[in-house]
Amino acid sequence: MPWLPTLSLTLQLPVGSVNDPEGGVGSAALLTEWLQRGAGDLDARAYASVLDDLGVRRGGGVGRETMSLSAAFLERDAADVFGYLADQVRRPRLGDEEFAGVRQLALHDLAAIDDSPPQRLGEALVDAYFASAHARSAYGERADLERATPEGVRAELARRVGPEGAVLVVAGGGDAARTLELAEASFGAWRGGTATTPPPEVRPPHRRHVHAEGAQVQIGLCDGAVGPTDHGWYEQQIAMGVLDGNMGARLFTEVREKRGLAYSVGASTRLVRGHAYTVVRAGTTPERAGETLDVLIEQMRHLGAGVTLEEHARAVRQLRSNMVMQNEASGARAGRLAADVLHVGRPRPLAEIMDALEGVGLDRVNEWLAARPEPHPTVVTLGPRELVASDRAA
Numbered sequence: 001m002p003w004l005p006t007l008s009l010t011l012q013l014p015v016g017s018v019n020d021p022e023g024g025v026g027s028a029a030l031l032t033e034w035l036q037r038g039a040g041d042l043d044a045r046a047y048a049s050v051l052d053d054l055g056v057r058r059g060g061g062v063g064r065e066t067m068s069l070s071a072a073f074l075e076r077d078a079a080d081v082f083g084y085l086a087d088q089v090r091r092p093r094l095g096d097e098e099f100a101g102v103r104q105l106a107l108h109d110l111a112a113i114d115d116s117p118p119q120r121l122g123e124a125l126v127d128a129y130f131a132s133a134h135a136r137s138a139y140g141e142r143a144d145l146e147r148a149t150p151e152g153v154r155a156e157l158a159r160r161v162g163p164e165g166a167v168l169v170v171a172g173g174g175d176a177a178r179t180l181e182l183a184e185a186s187f188g189a190w191r192g193g194t195a196t197t198p199p200p201e202v203r204p205p206h207r208r209h210v211h212a213e214g215a216q217v218q219i220g221l222c223d224g225a226v227g228p229t230d231h232g233w234y235e236q237q238i239a240m241g242v243l244d245g246n247m248g249a250r251l252f253t254e255v256r257e258k259r260g261l262a263y264s265v266g267a268s269t270r271l272v273r274g275h276a277y278t279v280v281r282a283g284t285t286p287e288r289a290g291e292t293l294d295v296l297i298e299q300m301r302h303l304g305a306g307v308t309l310e311e312h313a314r315a316v317r318q319l320r321s322n323m324v325m326q327n328e329a330s331g332a333r334a335g336r337l338a339a340d341v342l343h344v345g346r347p348r349p350l351a352e353i354m355d356a357l358e359g360v361g362l363d364r365v366n367e368w369l370a371a372r373p374e375p376h377p378t379v380v381t382l383g384p385r386e387l388v389a390s391d392r393a394a
Contacts, residue, residue: 001171001172001173001330001333002173002174003173004075004172004173004330005074005075005076005173006072006073006074006075006172006173006330007072007073007074007075007078007170007171007172007173007174007179007330008070008071008072008170008171008172008329008330008331008333008334009070009071009072009073009082009085009168009169009170009334010068010069010070010167010168010169010170010331010334010335010338011068011069011070011085011089011166011167011168012066012067012068012166012167012168012169012338012339012341012342013066013067013068013069013089013161013165013166013195014065014066014165014166014195014197015028015031015062015066015067015160015161015195016028016062016063016064016065016066016067016138016197017029017062017063017064017133017136017137017138017139017140018064018065018132018133018134018136018197018198018272019133019160019195019196019197019198020133020136020140020144020156021156023144023147024144024148024152024156025136025137025140025141025144026106026110026139026140026141026144026145026148027140027144027148027152027153027156028062028067028138028140028156028160029062029106029109029138029139029140029145030102030103030106030140030145030148030153031062031067031153031156031157031161032060032061032062032067032069033060033102033105033106034092034094034098034099034102034153035060035069035088035089035092035094035157036058036060036069036088037093037095037098037102038092038093038094038095038098039084039087039088039091039092039093040084040087040091040093042093043093043095043097044093044095044098047084047093050084051071051081051084054073054074054077054080054081054084055073055074055077056071056072056073056077056081056084057071057072057073058070058071058072058085059071062138063138064126064134064136064138064272065134065197065272065273065342066342068335068338069085069088069089070331070334070335071085072330072331075172075173075174078174078178078179078182079182082182082183082185082186083186085186086186086187086190089161089187089190089192090187090189090190092157094150094153094154094157096150099150099153103145103146103148106139106140106145107142107145107146109139110137110139110140110142110145113137113139117212117214117216117218117283117382118218118264118281118283120210120212120218120382121210121218121219121220121281121380121382122220122281123137123139124208124210124220124380124382125220125222125279125281125378125380126222128203128206128208128222128378128380129202129203129222129277129378130200130201130202130203131201131202131203132198132199132200132201132202133198134200134201134272157192157193158192158193159193159195160193160194160195161192161193161195162190162191162192162193162194162195163187163190163191163192164194165194165195167338167341167342168183168187169334169335169337169338169341169347170183170334171330171331171333171334171337172330197273199274200272200273200274200275202224202275202277203378205223205376205377205378205379206378206379207378207379207380207381208378208379208380208381209380209381209382209383209386209387210380210381210382211383211384212382212383212384213384214383214384215285215286216283216284216285216286216383217283217284217285217286217289217292217381217382217383217384217387218281218282218283218381218382218383219281219282219283219284219289219292219293219296219379219380219381219382220279220280220281220379220380220381220382221278221279221280221281221296221297221300221377221378221379221380222277222278222279222377222378222380223277223278223300223375223376223377223378224275224276224277224278225269225276225277225278226276227271227274227275227276227343228271228276228343228344229343229344229345230276232368232372234356234357234359234360235360235364235365235368235369236269236368237269237319237357238307238312238315238316238319238357238360238365239303239307239315239365239368239369240267240268240269240278241314241315241316241318241319242303242307242311242312242314242315243267243280243299243300243303244265244266244267244268244280245314245315245318245319246314246318248314249315250299250302250311251265251266251267251280251296251299252265254295254299255282255292255295255296255299259291259295261282261284261288261291261292261295262282262283262284262288262292263283263284264281264282264283265281265282265283265296266280266281266282267279267280267281271339271343273342273343278377280296280300280377282296286383286384286385289381289383289387290387290388293379293381293387297375297377297379300375300377301374301375303369303372304369304370304372304374305369306365306366306369306370307362307365307366307369309362312361312362312365316357316358316360319357320354320357320358323350323353323354324350327350
Protein backbone atom coordinates (compact mmCIF):
# COMPACT_ATOMS: atom_id res chain seq x y z
CA MET A 1 0.00 0.00 0.00
CA PRO A 2 2.71 2.48 -1.06
CA TRP A 3 0.26 5.38 -1.38
CA LEU A 4 -0.32 5.50 2.39
CA PRO A 5 1.77 7.71 4.70
CA THR A 6 0.96 5.42 7.62
CA LEU A 7 1.70 1.94 8.91
CA SER A 8 -0.55 -0.44 10.85
CA LEU A 9 1.09 -3.09 13.00
CA THR A 10 -0.48 -6.19 14.53
CA LEU A 11 1.38 -8.52 16.87
CA GLN A 12 -0.61 -11.72 17.36
CA LEU A 13 0.40 -14.09 20.16
CA PRO A 14 -0.87 -17.66 20.73
CA VAL A 15 -2.09 -16.73 24.20
CA GLY A 16 -5.75 -16.82 25.21
CA SER A 17 -8.24 -18.34 27.59
CA VAL A 18 -7.73 -21.75 25.95
CA ASN A 19 -4.27 -22.01 27.54
CA ASP A 20 -5.01 -20.12 30.75
CA PRO A 21 -4.11 -22.31 33.75
CA GLU A 22 -6.74 -24.07 35.82
CA GLY A 23 -7.79 -21.66 38.52
CA GLY A 24 -6.42 -18.75 36.49
CA VAL A 25 -8.96 -18.35 33.68
CA GLY A 26 -8.72 -14.70 32.70
CA SER A 27 -4.97 -14.32 33.11
CA ALA A 28 -4.60 -13.75 29.34
CA ALA A 29 -7.16 -10.95 29.56
CA LEU A 30 -5.25 -9.40 32.47
CA LEU A 31 -1.94 -9.67 30.62
CA THR A 32 -3.31 -8.02 27.47
CA GLU A 33 -4.27 -4.89 29.39
CA TRP A 34 -1.27 -4.89 31.73
CA LEU A 35 1.24 -5.12 28.87
CA GLN A 36 -0.05 -1.81 27.55
CA ARG A 37 0.58 0.02 30.83
CA GLY A 38 4.23 0.92 30.71
CA ALA A 39 7.33 -0.64 29.18
CA GLY A 40 11.09 -0.39 29.57
CA ASP A 41 11.99 2.53 31.83
CA LEU A 42 8.61 4.22 31.33
CA ASP A 43 5.68 3.86 33.69
CA ALA A 44 2.13 3.81 32.35
CA ARG A 45 1.73 7.59 32.23
CA ALA A 46 5.12 8.25 30.63
CA TYR A 47 4.69 5.43 28.11
CA ALA A 48 1.28 6.70 27.04
CA SER A 49 2.66 10.25 26.80
CA VAL A 50 5.56 9.38 24.50
CA LEU A 51 3.33 7.40 22.15
CA ASP A 52 0.70 10.15 22.18
CA ASP A 53 3.40 12.66 21.24
CA LEU A 54 4.19 10.47 18.22
CA GLY A 55 0.51 10.33 17.25
CA VAL A 56 0.29 6.56 17.76
CA ARG A 57 -3.14 4.97 17.97
CA ARG A 58 -2.82 1.68 19.80
CA GLY A 59 -4.95 -1.05 21.25
CA GLY A 60 -5.13 -4.67 22.22
CA GLY A 61 -7.52 -7.53 22.51
CA VAL A 62 -7.74 -11.12 23.65
CA GLY A 63 -9.73 -14.09 22.43
CA ARG A 64 -9.91 -17.76 23.21
CA GLU A 65 -6.75 -18.62 21.24
CA THR A 66 -4.85 -15.37 20.70
CA MET A 67 -4.07 -11.98 22.13
CA SER A 68 -3.13 -9.08 19.90
CA LEU A 69 -1.37 -5.77 20.32
CA SER A 70 -1.91 -3.25 17.54
CA ALA A 71 -0.85 0.25 16.56
CA ALA A 72 -1.20 2.73 13.73
CA PHE A 73 1.31 5.52 13.17
CA LEU A 74 3.03 7.70 10.58
CA GLU A 75 5.58 5.79 8.54
CA ARG A 76 8.15 8.55 9.03
CA ASP A 77 8.13 7.82 12.80
CA ALA A 78 8.54 4.06 12.39
CA ALA A 79 12.14 3.99 13.68
CA ASP A 80 11.01 5.39 17.05
CA VAL A 81 7.65 3.66 17.31
CA PHE A 82 8.88 0.11 16.60
CA GLY A 83 11.17 0.18 19.62
CA TYR A 84 8.49 1.40 21.99
CA LEU A 85 6.00 -1.19 20.76
CA ALA A 86 8.51 -4.03 20.98
CA ASP A 87 9.19 -3.08 24.60
CA GLN A 88 5.63 -4.11 25.46
CA VAL A 89 6.67 -7.76 25.11
CA ARG A 90 10.45 -7.53 25.42
CA ARG A 91 10.58 -5.29 28.49
CA PRO A 92 7.07 -4.94 29.93
CA ARG A 93 6.90 -2.94 33.13
CA LEU A 94 4.01 -4.81 34.78
CA GLY A 95 4.01 -2.48 37.76
CA ASP A 96 2.18 -3.49 40.92
CA GLU A 97 0.60 -0.05 41.05
CA GLU A 98 -1.31 -0.78 37.82
CA PHE A 99 -2.55 -4.26 38.65
CA ALA A 100 -5.60 -3.35 40.71
CA GLY A 101 -6.91 -1.13 37.90
CA VAL A 102 -6.24 -3.83 35.32
CA ARG A 103 -8.15 -6.42 37.34
CA GLN A 104 -11.05 -4.05 38.04
CA LEU A 105 -11.39 -3.31 34.32
CA ALA A 106 -11.47 -7.05 33.55
CA LEU A 107 -14.18 -7.56 36.18
CA HIS A 108 -16.23 -4.71 34.71
CA ASP A 109 -15.93 -6.20 31.21
CA LEU A 110 -17.05 -9.58 32.50
CA ALA A 111 -20.01 -8.11 34.43
CA ALA A 112 -21.12 -6.14 31.36
CA ILE A 113 -21.98 -9.40 29.59
CA ASP A 114 -25.00 -9.78 31.88
CA ASP A 115 -26.40 -6.52 30.49
CA SER A 116 -26.13 -7.69 26.86
CA PRO A 117 -28.39 -10.67 26.01
CA PRO A 118 -26.77 -11.20 22.57
CA GLN A 119 -23.32 -11.32 24.14
CA ARG A 120 -24.51 -13.59 26.92
CA LEU A 121 -26.01 -15.93 24.32
CA GLY A 122 -22.74 -15.92 22.39
CA GLU A 123 -20.78 -17.02 25.44
CA ALA A 124 -23.32 -19.72 26.28
CA LEU A 125 -23.36 -21.01 22.71
CA VAL A 126 -19.59 -21.51 22.56
CA ASP A 127 -19.65 -23.14 26.00
CA ALA A 128 -22.31 -25.58 24.81
CA TYR A 129 -20.58 -26.38 21.52
CA PHE A 130 -17.02 -27.09 22.68
CA ALA A 131 -15.97 -29.86 25.03
CA SER A 132 -12.37 -28.62 25.12
CA ALA A 133 -10.94 -25.53 26.81
CA HIS A 134 -12.18 -23.52 23.80
CA ALA A 135 -15.46 -23.34 25.74
CA ARG A 136 -13.86 -20.90 28.18
CA SER A 137 -14.76 -17.26 27.96
CA ALA A 138 -11.97 -14.91 26.89
CA TYR A 139 -13.24 -12.57 29.62
CA GLY A 140 -12.28 -15.09 32.30
CA GLU A 141 -14.03 -16.41 35.37
CA ARG A 142 -15.02 -14.02 38.16
CA ALA A 143 -13.57 -16.13 40.98
CA ASP A 144 -10.28 -16.58 39.13
CA LEU A 145 -9.98 -12.87 38.33
CA GLU A 146 -10.70 -11.91 41.94
CA ARG A 147 -7.95 -14.13 43.31
CA ALA A 148 -5.37 -13.28 40.62
CA THR A 149 -2.11 -11.79 41.91
CA PRO A 150 0.60 -9.74 40.19
CA GLU A 151 3.10 -12.52 40.82
CA GLY A 152 0.83 -15.15 39.28
CA VAL A 153 0.15 -13.14 36.13
CA ARG A 154 3.86 -12.31 35.75
CA ALA A 155 4.54 -16.04 35.89
CA GLU A 156 2.08 -16.49 33.03
CA LEU A 157 4.01 -13.90 31.00
CA ALA A 158 7.21 -15.88 31.50
CA ARG A 159 5.48 -19.18 30.72
CA ARG A 160 3.50 -18.20 27.63
CA VAL A 161 4.64 -14.96 26.00
CA GLY A 162 7.51 -15.32 23.57
CA PRO A 163 8.36 -15.18 19.87
CA GLU A 164 7.55 -18.82 19.08
CA GLY A 165 4.17 -18.88 17.39
CA ALA A 166 3.91 -15.09 17.37
CA VAL A 167 2.96 -13.34 14.14
CA LEU A 168 4.00 -9.77 13.37
CA VAL A 169 2.24 -8.11 10.43
CA VAL A 170 2.86 -4.58 9.19
CA ALA A 171 0.70 -3.08 6.44
CA GLY A 172 0.77 0.37 4.88
CA GLY A 173 3.16 2.67 3.10
CA GLY A 174 6.91 3.13 3.08
CA ASP A 175 9.70 0.86 1.96
CA ALA A 176 9.16 -2.83 2.74
CA ALA A 177 12.87 -3.60 3.13
CA ARG A 178 13.31 -0.78 5.65
CA THR A 179 10.24 -1.89 7.58
CA LEU A 180 11.59 -5.44 7.78
CA GLU A 181 14.93 -4.16 9.07
CA LEU A 182 13.18 -2.14 11.78
CA ALA A 183 11.10 -5.15 12.79
CA GLU A 184 14.16 -7.38 13.04
CA ALA A 185 16.12 -4.77 14.99
CA SER A 186 13.25 -4.21 17.44
CA PHE A 187 11.97 -7.76 17.94
CA GLY A 188 14.96 -9.91 16.93
CA ALA A 189 16.41 -10.27 20.45
CA TRP A 190 13.03 -11.08 22.02
CA ARG A 191 13.01 -14.23 24.13
CA GLY A 192 10.27 -15.78 26.21
CA GLY A 193 8.04 -18.72 26.93
CA THR A 194 6.04 -20.88 24.56
CA ALA A 195 2.29 -21.30 24.79
CA THR A 196 0.65 -24.56 23.76
CA THR A 197 -2.91 -24.71 22.45
CA PRO A 198 -4.93 -27.90 22.99
CA PRO A 199 -6.81 -29.35 20.01
CA PRO A 200 -10.49 -28.41 19.77
CA GLU A 201 -13.11 -30.97 20.75
CA VAL A 202 -16.84 -30.54 20.21
CA ARG A 203 -19.81 -32.03 22.00
CA PRO A 204 -22.50 -34.09 20.23
CA PRO A 205 -25.42 -31.92 19.05
CA HIS A 206 -27.77 -31.07 21.90
CA ARG A 207 -30.04 -28.38 23.25
CA ARG A 208 -29.43 -26.07 26.19
CA HIS A 209 -31.53 -23.32 27.73
CA VAL A 210 -30.20 -20.40 29.78
CA HIS A 211 -32.80 -18.71 31.92
CA ALA A 212 -32.99 -14.92 31.62
CA GLU A 213 -35.94 -12.78 32.59
CA GLY A 214 -37.01 -10.19 30.04
CA ALA A 215 -39.08 -9.49 26.97
CA GLN A 216 -36.69 -11.03 24.47
CA VAL A 217 -35.30 -14.43 23.51
CA GLN A 218 -31.90 -15.02 21.97
CA ILE A 219 -31.46 -18.13 19.81
CA GLY A 220 -28.14 -19.57 18.68
CA LEU A 221 -27.22 -22.61 16.60
CA CYS A 222 -23.74 -24.09 16.06
CA ASP A 223 -22.79 -26.74 13.52
CA GLY A 224 -19.50 -28.04 12.15
CA ALA A 225 -18.10 -26.60 8.93
CA VAL A 226 -15.13 -26.97 6.59
CA GLY A 227 -12.04 -24.86 7.24
CA PRO A 228 -10.06 -22.58 4.93
CA THR A 229 -7.57 -25.31 4.00
CA ASP A 230 -10.29 -27.89 3.32
CA HIS A 231 -12.03 -28.77 0.08
CA GLY A 232 -15.27 -26.81 -0.18
CA TRP A 233 -14.21 -23.70 1.76
CA TYR A 234 -15.12 -21.24 -0.98
CA GLU A 235 -18.29 -23.15 -1.87
CA GLN A 236 -19.27 -22.90 1.78
CA GLN A 237 -18.54 -19.16 1.93
CA ILE A 238 -20.75 -18.55 -1.09
CA ALA A 239 -23.53 -20.66 0.43
CA MET A 240 -23.25 -18.71 3.68
CA GLY A 241 -23.48 -15.52 1.63
CA VAL A 242 -26.76 -16.79 0.21
CA LEU A 243 -27.99 -17.53 3.73
CA ASP A 244 -26.86 -14.21 5.21
CA GLY A 245 -24.81 -11.85 3.07
CA ASN A 246 -27.14 -8.93 2.43
CA MET A 247 -30.71 -7.70 2.83
CA GLY A 248 -31.82 -10.01 0.03
CA ALA A 249 -30.36 -13.10 1.70
CA ARG A 250 -32.55 -15.97 2.80
CA LEU A 251 -32.48 -15.44 6.56
CA PHE A 252 -33.38 -11.76 6.28
CA THR A 253 -36.11 -12.51 3.75
CA GLU A 254 -37.66 -15.57 5.40
CA VAL A 255 -37.28 -14.63 9.07
CA ARG A 256 -37.74 -10.85 9.01
CA GLU A 257 -39.45 -9.71 5.83
CA LYS A 258 -41.96 -12.50 5.19
CA ARG A 259 -42.78 -13.52 8.75
CA GLY A 260 -41.64 -10.61 10.92
CA LEU A 261 -40.30 -13.07 13.48
CA ALA A 262 -37.08 -11.45 14.66
CA TYR A 263 -35.58 -8.01 15.11
CA SER A 264 -32.11 -9.37 14.34
CA VAL A 265 -30.90 -12.43 12.46
CA GLY A 266 -27.58 -13.48 10.99
CA ALA A 267 -25.12 -16.25 10.19
CA SER A 268 -21.35 -16.55 9.98
CA THR A 269 -18.46 -18.99 9.79
CA ARG A 270 -16.06 -18.98 12.72
CA LEU A 271 -12.63 -20.48 13.15
CA VAL A 272 -10.43 -21.84 15.86
CA ARG A 273 -7.16 -23.49 14.98
CA GLY A 274 -8.00 -26.83 13.41
CA HIS A 275 -11.77 -26.43 13.42
CA ALA A 276 -14.47 -24.38 11.69
CA TYR A 277 -18.10 -24.00 12.63
CA THR A 278 -21.15 -22.06 11.53
CA VAL A 279 -23.18 -19.87 13.84
CA VAL A 280 -26.78 -18.83 13.16
CA ARG A 281 -28.40 -16.37 15.57
CA ALA A 282 -31.65 -14.49 16.04
CA GLY A 283 -33.21 -12.15 18.56
CA THR A 284 -36.98 -12.36 18.97
CA THR A 285 -39.82 -12.33 21.50
CA PRO A 286 -41.00 -15.21 23.70
CA GLU A 287 -44.21 -15.51 21.68
CA ARG A 288 -42.36 -15.90 18.38
CA ALA A 289 -39.32 -17.82 19.59
CA GLY A 290 -40.57 -21.33 18.75
CA GLU A 291 -41.47 -20.47 15.18
CA THR A 292 -38.23 -18.51 14.77
CA LEU A 293 -36.18 -21.56 15.78
CA ASP A 294 -38.14 -23.75 13.38
CA VAL A 295 -37.50 -21.40 10.47
CA LEU A 296 -33.79 -21.04 11.27
CA ILE A 297 -33.27 -24.81 11.22
CA GLU A 298 -35.47 -25.14 8.15
CA GLN A 299 -33.36 -22.59 6.26
CA MET A 300 -30.09 -24.26 7.29
CA ARG A 301 -31.36 -27.57 5.93
CA HIS A 302 -32.94 -26.05 2.82
CA LEU A 303 -29.51 -24.96 1.61
CA GLY A 304 -28.95 -28.60 0.68
CA ALA A 305 -31.46 -28.19 -2.14
CA GLY A 306 -29.13 -25.72 -3.82
CA VAL A 307 -29.00 -22.01 -4.63
CA THR A 308 -30.18 -20.08 -7.67
CA LEU A 309 -28.02 -18.36 -10.28
CA GLU A 310 -29.14 -14.96 -8.98
CA GLU A 311 -28.33 -15.87 -5.38
CA HIS A 312 -24.92 -17.20 -6.40
CA ALA A 313 -24.01 -14.08 -8.38
CA ARG A 314 -25.14 -11.75 -5.58
CA ALA A 315 -23.22 -13.69 -2.91
CA VAL A 316 -20.00 -13.70 -4.95
CA ARG A 317 -20.28 -9.96 -5.62
CA GLN A 318 -20.88 -9.28 -1.92
CA LEU A 319 -17.93 -11.41 -0.83
CA ARG A 320 -15.61 -9.77 -3.34
CA SER A 321 -16.81 -6.29 -2.40
CA ASN A 322 -16.28 -7.00 1.31
CA MET A 323 -12.74 -8.25 0.68
CA VAL A 324 -11.79 -5.22 -1.41
CA MET A 325 -13.18 -2.74 1.10
CA GLN A 326 -11.58 -4.55 4.03
CA ASN A 327 -8.20 -4.46 2.35
CA GLU A 328 -8.40 -0.73 1.70
CA ALA A 329 -7.77 -0.17 5.42
CA SER A 330 -4.23 -1.07 6.49
CA GLY A 331 -5.31 -2.11 10.00
CA ALA A 332 -7.94 -4.51 8.68
CA ARG A 333 -5.46 -5.91 6.16
CA ALA A 334 -2.90 -6.54 8.89
CA GLY A 335 -5.52 -8.33 10.97
CA ARG A 336 -6.62 -10.50 8.03
CA LEU A 337 -3.06 -11.51 7.19
CA ALA A 338 -2.35 -12.41 10.83
CA ALA A 339 -5.49 -14.57 10.89
CA ASP A 340 -4.37 -16.23 7.64
CA VAL A 341 -1.10 -17.29 9.24
CA LEU A 342 -3.00 -18.79 12.18
CA HIS A 343 -5.63 -20.67 10.17
CA VAL A 344 -4.05 -21.23 6.74
CA GLY A 345 -0.38 -21.32 7.66
CA ARG A 346 0.59 -18.43 5.39
CA PRO A 347 -0.65 -14.98 4.37
CA ARG A 348 -2.82 -15.11 1.25
CA PRO A 349 -2.64 -12.34 -1.37
CA LEU A 350 -5.98 -10.69 -2.01
CA ALA A 351 -5.79 -11.70 -5.69
CA GLU A 352 -5.61 -15.38 -4.71
CA ILE A 353 -8.84 -15.14 -2.71
CA MET A 354 -10.62 -13.16 -5.42
CA ASP A 355 -9.59 -15.62 -8.13
CA ALA A 356 -10.69 -18.56 -5.99
CA LEU A 357 -14.15 -17.03 -5.48
CA GLU A 358 -14.52 -16.35 -9.20
CA GLY A 359 -13.58 -19.94 -9.97
CA VAL A 360 -16.45 -21.42 -7.96
CA GLY A 361 -19.44 -21.55 -10.28
CA LEU A 362 -23.06 -22.32 -9.51
CA ASP A 363 -22.75 -26.03 -10.32
CA ARG A 364 -19.81 -26.48 -7.95
CA VAL A 365 -21.68 -24.81 -5.10
CA ASN A 366 -24.79 -26.92 -5.63
CA GLU A 367 -22.82 -30.15 -5.97
CA TRP A 368 -21.03 -29.39 -2.72
CA LEU A 369 -24.29 -28.54 -0.94
CA ALA A 370 -25.95 -31.73 -2.18
CA ALA A 371 -23.09 -33.85 -0.83
CA ARG A 372 -22.93 -32.01 2.51
CA PRO A 373 -24.36 -33.87 5.53
CA GLU A 374 -27.69 -32.53 6.76
CA PRO A 375 -27.13 -29.98 9.54
CA HIS A 376 -27.75 -31.16 13.10
CA PRO A 377 -26.81 -28.12 15.16
CA THR A 378 -26.34 -27.57 18.83
CA VAL A 379 -29.10 -25.17 19.90
CA VAL A 380 -28.92 -22.70 22.77
CA THR A 381 -31.76 -20.43 23.81
CA LEU A 382 -31.66 -17.59 26.32
CA GLY A 383 -34.90 -16.22 27.66
CA PRO A 384 -37.68 -16.52 30.25
CA ARG A 385 -38.74 -20.05 29.33
CA GLU A 386 -37.38 -23.09 27.52
CA LEU A 387 -38.61 -23.77 23.99
CA VAL A 388 -40.35 -27.02 23.15
CA ALA A 389 -38.94 -28.63 20.00
CA SER A 390 -41.40 -29.00 17.15
CA ASP A 391 -41.42 -31.97 14.80
CA ARG A 392 -39.91 -29.84 12.04
CA ALA A 393 -36.95 -28.68 14.13
CA ALA A 394 -36.27 -31.92 15.98
